[in-house]
Amino acid sequence: MKANQCGTMAEQKRFTQGWLTATQRPQCGNCKNGEQKFNNPDSAFESVIYRCTLGDFATGKTAICNQYEVKPRD
Numbered sequence: 001m002k003a004n005q006c007g008t009m010a011e012q013k014r015f016t017q018g019w020l021t022a023t024q025r026p027q028c029g030n031c032k033n034g035e036q037k038f039n040n041p042d043s044a045f046e047s048v049i050y051r052c053t054l055g056d057f058a059t060g061k062t063a064i065c066n067q068y069e070v071k072p073r074d
């Protein structure tokens, strides 16, 4: 699903309502201060952890605080 100003009727309605997917919503996972670290990279035990570089604490991908800042695009 997506929101699109020029898409299908449903996509246009989503666009009008400002609809966002789970990954588009503001969260630590897309915050400028969020950091993603991989444990045991390239192994069967690979896992991802998230840290807040502003507060220097562990967080979750979908968590958020009132210091959220949009991550600039690469």
Ligand code: SF4
Binding pocket: 027, 028, 031, 032, 033, 034, 035, 051, 052, 053, 054, 055, 059, 063, 064, 065, 066, 067, 068, 069
């Ligand atoms: S805790 Fe706040 S400042 Fe830190 S990464 Fe999450 S949203 Fe960003």
